[in-house]
Amino acid sequence: MGLGFLLLPLLAVIGAVSGASPAPKSSKRSAGGGSIYDHLRQYGLPIGILPKGITKYSLDDTKGEFRVFLPQPCHAKFENQVRYDFNVSGTLSFGRIADLSGVSAQELFLWFPVKGIRVDVPSSGLIYFDVGVVDKQFSLSLFESPPDCTALDPSDPSSSDLKLKLKVTNEPQDVGERSELKAAS
Numbered sequence: 001m002g003l004g005f006l007l008l009p010l011l012a013v014i015g016a017v018s019g020a021s022p023a024p025k026s027s028k029r030s031a032g033g034g035s036i037y038d039h040l041r042q043y044g045l046p047i048g049i050l051p052k053g054i055t056k057y058s059l060d061d062t063k064g065e066f067r068v069f070l071p072q073p074c075h076a077k078f079e080n081q082v083r084y085d086f087n088v089s090g091t092l093s094f095g096r097i098a099d100l101s102g103v104s105a106q107e108l109f110l111w112f113p114v115k116g117i118r119v120d121v122p123s124s125g126l127i128y129f130d131v132g133v134v135d136k137q138f139s140l141s142l143f144e145s146p147p148d149c150t151a152l153d154p155s156d157p158s159s160s161d162l163k164l165k166l167k168v169t170n171e172p173q174d175v176g177e178r179s180e181l182k183a184a185s
Contacts, residue, residue, distance in 0.1 A: 036068055037146065044095040046127065048143030049117055051076050051084055064092040074149035078142045081106040084149060095119045105129055105136060
């Protein structure tokens with residue numbers, strides 16, 4: 001009885017100390033901590049801003065920094081084409097993604113990097129893609145579910161940034177000599 005009398009308070013103290021300081025949770029999450037789409041919802045963003053096919057992701061809850069990994073670069077169709085690289089990263093805060101990289105949007109025949117995405121007022125039904133000098137406005141309903149993402153065809157010149165290598169040639173012409181710019185293949 002004397003030993004039990006001493007152990008009981010000791011066990012109570014140990015329990016109180018261990019209960020007062022639980023093991024710290026990791027701020028990094030991956031597929032085991034819910035899906036990236038769940039986190040987008042928690043940040044007030046539509047899940048369709050990221051495509052289907054994400055193989056894994058990481059998220060630092062303290063900073064909001066995330067990175068998603070796709071098996072291959074791909075494109076999805078909304079009102080315009082949107083292209084996703086192997087890795088897409090950015091910083092989440094409520095209703096927005098800043099410092100976005102790995103996403104480009106097509107306007108006419110040109111591709112522009114998307115630097116950020118924001119939903120100002122969800123009831124407005126609008127989402128904005130920051131493509132540098134302007135914000136491209138879309139209907140929020142386009143992003144209700146993750147889009148299918150079609151693999152980019154490496155042989156298609158429109159699937160990569162068109163970069164021409166220019167070569168200056170000096171070829172004699174019938175009417176004097178002049179320089180000419182030619183696209184190198």
